Amino acid sequence: MSATSFRMLIKALAIGTALTATAGVQAQGYPSEPINYVIPFNPGGESDVSARFQQAVSEQVAGVKMVIQYMPGAGGAKGWSKLNSMPGDGYTMMGINLPHSVLQPMQKDVGYKSEDLAAVHYFHYTPDAIFVQKDSPFKTLGELIEHARKTPGAVTFSGSSSYSSNHLAQARLDDLAGIKTTYIPFSGTGPAIAAVLGKQTVAGFNFATSAIAHAEDMRMLAVASEQRMPAFPDVPTFRELGYDLVGGAYRGLAVPASTPEEQRQKLSEIVSAINADPGFRKKMEDGGFVLTDVTYDKMPAFMAAKRKEYTELADKLGIKSN
Amino acid sequence: MEFLGSFSGALTSFNLLIALAGVALGLVIGALPGLSATMAVAVLVPFTFTMAPASGLIALGSIYMGAIAGGSFSAILINTPGTPSSIATTFDGYPMAQRGDGGLAITLAIMASVTGGVVGVAALLGLAPMLSKVALAFGPPEYFWLAVLGLTLISALSAGNTLKGLIGAAIGLLLSTVGIAVVGGDVRYTLDTQILLGGIDITSALVGLYCVPVVIDLVATRAPHLKLSGSGGYRIAHAARIMLASKLNLLRSAVVGTLVGILPGAGGSIAGLIAYAESRRASKHPERFGKGEPDGLIATETANNATVGGGFIPTLVLGIPGTPADAIILGALLVQGIRIGPGLFDPQGDGVIYTFMAGLMIAALLVLPIGLLIGRYAFRAILGIPKPLLVPFLAFLTIVGSFAIHSDASDAQMMLALGVLAWLLQRAGFSPSPIVLGLVLGQIAEQGFVQSYLIGSAQNDLLGMFFGRPVSLLILGVVALTLGYPLIVKGLNRRKAGHLGEITQILAHEGQPEQKPFRDTPAIILGGLFTAIGILAWMETREMSAMGAVFPATLSLILVTFSLALIARQAFKPAAPRGVLTEPDTGERPSTPRRVLLVAVMTAWVLVMPLLGFFVTSLAAFVLITVIASFERMGTRTLIVNLVSSIVIVSAFYFLMSRTLGLRLSEGLLF
Numbered sequence: 006m007s008a009t010s011f012r013m014l015i016k017a018l019a020i021g022t023a024l025t026a027t028a029g030v031q032a033q034g035y036p037s038e039p040i041n042y043v044i045p046f047n048p049g050g051e052s053d054v055s056a057r058f059q060q061a062v063s064e065q066v067a068g069v070k071m072v073i074q075y076m077p078g079a080g081g082a083k084g085w086s087k088l089n090s091m092p093g094d095g096y097t098m099m100g101i102n103l104p105h106s107v108l109q110p111m112q113k114d115v116g117y118k119s120e121d122l123a124a125v126h127y128f129h130y131t132p133d134a135i136f137v138q139k140d141s142p143f144k145t146l147g148e149l150i151e152h153a154r155k156t157p158g159a160v161t162f163s164g165s166s167s168y169s170s171n172h173l174a175q176a177r178l179d180d181l182a183g184i185k186t187t188y189i190p191f192s193g194t195g196p197a198i199a200a201v202l203g204k205q206t207v208a209g210f211n212f213a214t215s216a217i218a219h220a221e222d223m224r225m226l227a228v229a230s231e232q233r234m235p236a237f238p239d240v241p242t243f244r245e246l247g248y249d250l251v252g253g254a255y256r257g258l259a260v261p262a263s264t265p266e267e268q269r270q271k272l273s274e275i276v277s278a279i280n281a282d283p284g285f286r287k288k289m290e291d292g293g294f295v296l297t298d299v300t301y302d303k304m305p306a307f308m309a310a311k312r313k314e315y316t317e318l319a320d321k322l323g324i325k326s327n
Numbered sequence: 328m329e330f331l332g333s334f335s336g337a338l339t340s341f342n343l344l345i346a347l348a349g350v351a352l353g354l355v356i357g358a359l360p361g362l363s364a365t366m367a368v369a370v371l372v373p374f375t376f377t378m379a380p381a382s383g384l385i386a387l388g389s390i391y392m393g394a395i396a397g398g399s400f401s402a403i404l405i406n407t408p409g410t411p412s413s414i415a416t417t418f419d420g421y422p423m424a425q426r427g428d429g430g431l432a433i434t435l436a437i438m439a440s441v442t443g444g445v446v447g448v449a450a451l452l453g454l455a456p457m458l459s460k461v462a463l464a465f466g467p468p469e470y471f472w473l474a475v476l477g478l479t480l481i482s483a484l485s486a487g488n489t490l491k492g493l494i495g496a497a498i499g500l501l502l503s504t505v506g507i508a509v510v511g512g513d514v515r516y517t518l519d520t521q522i523l524l525g526g527i528d529i530t531s532a533l534v535g536l537y538c539v540p541v542v543i544d545l546v547a548t549r550a551p552h553l554k555l556s557g558s559g560g561y562r563i564a565h566a567a568r569i570m571l572a573s574k575l576n577l578l579r580s581a582v583v584g585t586l587v588g589i590l591p592g593a594g595g596s597i598a599g600l601i602a603y604a605e606s607r608r609a610s611k612h613p614e615r616f617g618k619g620e621p622d623g624l625i626a627t628e629t630a631n632n633a634t635v636g637g638g639f640i641p642t643l644v645l646g647i648p649g650t651p652a653d654a655i656i657l658g659a660l661l662v663q664g665i666r667i668g669p670g671l672f673d674p675q676g677d678g679v680i681y682t683f684m685a686g687l688m689i690a691a692l693l694v695l696p697i698g699l700l701i702g703r704y705a706f707r708a709i710l711g712i713p714k715p716l717l718v719p720f721l722a723f724l725t726i727v728g729s730f731a732i733h734s735d736a737s738d739a740q741m742m743l744a745l746g747v748l749a750w751l752l753q754r755a756g757f758s759p760s761p762i763v764l765g766l767v768l769g770q771i772a773e774q775g776f777v778q779s780y781l782i783g784s785a786q787n788d789l790l791g792m793f794f795g796r797p798v799s800l801l802i803l804g805v806v807a808l809t810l811g812y813p814l815i816v817k818g819l820n821r822r823k824a825g826h827l828g829e830i831t832q833i834l835a836h837e838g839q840p841e842q843k844p845f846r847d848t849p850a851i852i853l854g855g856l857f858t859a860i861g862i863l864a865w866m867e868t869r870e871m872s873a874m875g876a877v878f879p880a881t882l883s884l885i886l887v888t889f890s891l892a893l894i895a896r897q898a899f900k901p902a903a904p905r906g907v908l909t910e911p912d913t914g915e916r917p918s919t920p921r922r923v924l925l926v927a928v929m930t931a932w933v934l935v936m937p938l939l940g941f942f943v944t945s946l947a948a949f950v951l952i953t954v955i956a957s958f959e960r961m962g963t964r965t966l967i968v969n970l971v972s973s974i975v976i977v978s979a980f981y982f983l984m985s986r987t988l989g990l991r992l993s994e995g996l997l998f
């Protein structure tokens with residue numbers, strides 16, 4: 006048998022198997038098995054913690070078990086570049102986040118294109134926020150910015166990795182306030198916060214969620230949410246202080262491109278149902294997460310708007326979109 | 328006292344049962360290379376949601392404690408660290424097993440693990456809020472110097488040729504930069520493939536670099552894998568005497584392990600390596616290290632289990648996980664609604680955390696009986712399995728282990744490629760350990776260096792950043808001591824007419840009766856190859872951002888320098904006796920066809936697996952390797968036994984992975 010015809014045979018068999026599998030799913034009612042939930046980052050970060058919150062209630066709220074696995078590497082790119090080669094049977098989904106999955110492939114070929122990722126739902130976001138250690142001389146954002154103006158480049162911000170939401174926020178603030186600060190990328194939120202607490206850097210551009218565990222040791226100077234967050238009523242937003250900086254990391258779920266529409270729709274419904282659960286809501290909000298509910302039908306409009314926003318901001322980071 | 332109350336809380340029969348089961352499961356999973364503590368803990372988190380918070384946490388902590396101890400079994404018996412924490416256990420554990428002291432080594436590893444575990448948990452119980460400050464005192468320059476301290480081990484691990492060791496470490500460090508950089512976001516050395524985008528996974532590299540050469544050499548001869556010495560067995564009394572004699576080593580290693588555990592991002596592998604280096608420095612017989620010195624094994628296994636308790640300190644006090652396994656447990660704590668922070672340690676609180684810590688202490692103690700029991704079975708199994716089954720079983724373990732990390736066949740492919748490479752390099756006198764050292768320490772060194780550089784530049788005080796901080800200076804002092812001490816001792820001994828150098832030489836030459844004059848041609852060829860790689864690597868750095876280029880550019884220049892030095896030394900010196908043993912002395916000519924066939928089958932295995940499916944491919948490859956590893960004609964009975972065993976082993980792992988651990992296995996055409 007020639008190589009080509011052998012390949013044809015394999016394809017035919019594969020399609021046959023896929024059809025049988027799909028038919029089986031429809032007959033039994035989807036989902037009938039646990040769903041694999043792949044986190045493309047190390048455990049312990051915001052993606053992992055929010056996924057664990059979902060996992061804890063998913064069976065009781067949506068009648069489906071979730072199995073969480075980690076595929077860390079390359080700031081998410083390792084997992085995302087493999088997503089579309091995973092089985093599209095509705096039992097595989099992967100955590101996805103913004104702006105990382107838009108900015109990262111814009112910069113260089115990292116094995117996936119942002120448009121290739123089939124997002125089904127964005128369920129929460131964590132606003133960026135500036136932190137200083139509790140003994141820091143800077144009591145307000147104004148004082149910090151004033152200091153940065155006097156000593157260009159000397160104010161250092163720790164943040165989680167390069168070309169991330171934290172990084173973008175730092176670049177935007179530099180731009181909006183007309184100052185120059187230095188961004189120091191760390192391998193995740195944990196080490197970045199340790200750098201703030203240990204006074205390794207002057208301040209940190211991190212996520213508001215970090216304020217929960219460290220309320221006594223750090224001060225949040227400003228938060229990049231649209232309105233003040235219910236968990237931190239005393240912390241002003243950047244907008245209130247005169248800087249039009251609203252941003253943060255959106256987190257959601259994507260599926261392999263071969264996943265049928267019906268399953269995508271259903272997954273989005275499952276995530277919505279979990280988002281509506283009062284226990285889940287309370288845990289997330291207490292943790293400093295802001296719940297969003299961008300469902301599958303709203304995804305095209307949401308993604309188009311976000312892509313436009315991030316593309317415009319990309320040149321602030323020195324990224325030339327190609 | 329509060330704590331006694333917590334102990335009785337932890338001592339409910341349910342919690343005890345949970346701790347017992349957790350430790351046992353952890354020991355088994357830890358012993359299987361590639362299946363790590365992190366994975367076991369991640370899989371079991373959902374089962375703990377329905378338990379009381381304290382019980383759930385005890386379950387996860389016990390698995391973690393067991394797995395770190397279990398990693399020593401495979402390190403000792405098959406030269407492959409079961410978890411990265413046991414890298415340094417292979418240095419002396421495997422030589423001990425080879426000379427017939429495998430049982431003693433296992434007993435020592437377990438006793439050391441218990442000691443380390445207890446000390447780590449005691450520190451967590453008594454000093455957590457205070458010690459958490461250590462995590463904060465460690466900034467980027469301190470991490471950089473810590474990595475440098477780890478790198479001082481190169482000379483010890485170079486098997487007699489420091490230059491080759493330095494080259495190996497430079498290669499390992501360069502390999503650690505492959506993929507997308509955390510700092511700077513550059514895409515480096517991926518050769519435009521997706522496989523390399525995420526970098527080289529340390530676990531699959533460990534399995535490849537350490538285990539594949541063992542398997543390749545195992546199939547070549549009919550000699551048994553391990554011997555059992557005349558004084559064989561588990562020798563608990565003997566082990567206890569050794570432990571008592573190295574009280575100081577135990578204490579030092581436990582402290583090192585606890586402190587390194589507290590540092591987020593460092594973890595058990597680095598704790599083990601540093602404790603090993605320190606133990607060697609302080610030893611009266613540093614020349615015995617790497618050749619089966621019990622103190623080396625004790626240092627590593629004490630330190631890595633101490634990181635368990637140590638790692639919980641920043642996790643519970645600061646909410647910053649010490650290790651990936653801690654990160655998962657932190658997630659479980661948050662799901663249980665437990666608020667992290669110093670308040671957790673408030674004696675007036677609900678005491679969940681004290682019950683958990685008491686449970687962890689019980690788990691650390693349970694490692695002793697359960698570890699000795701399971702270690703005994705592992706030892707017997709590896710000694711007792713006939714070669715035609717042992718070879719395919721180990722080959723299967725390498726593939727299962729590397730595949731399971733991310734359920735990704737490309738990790739298994741990378742593992743095999745690195746393994747074959749390591750075997751070839753070993754023949755030319757390059758030991759895999761310096762490469763591993765570079766790979767493990769590379770990221771910490773680079774991130775620490777670049778972050779220090781950025782902060783130092785921003786503050787206009789680069790020198791002060793690297794050399795002006797008290798903790799940095801302290802580590803730098805230890806580095807100087809570690810590097811300088813052996814030289815001082817050597818000098819003193821030489822004056823005292825001791826011939827330490829010669830003794831080592833003789834040891835290295837043992838078992839090689841004929842000494843033909845030998846020019847190290849492979850080293851010259853490899854030196855040329857590495858020079859070329861170094862130049863290419865350097866050229867590629869010109870397309871990176873300044874932040875991403877500085878580390879790899881420096882390393883490639885170092886690689887080129889050392890490689891040229893190696894060529895010069897080998898080409899111009901007179902032909903000398905071979906320096907390193909390249910062939911185990913078995914009195915039998917090793918069979919090259921068997922080696923080639925084995926590598927061919929394993930290559931087909933990792934390539935076909937994603938197409939045909941995990942189970943079918945593995946079973947076929949298992950049976951084929953059984954045939955390759957058979958030195959006698961198989962009778963019908965042996966044939967049936969081997970076939971049935973193959974099916975049982977492959978099925979058992981298939982179900983463990985797909986059903987129990989819930990991993991996605993390659994499905995392909997079949998299953």
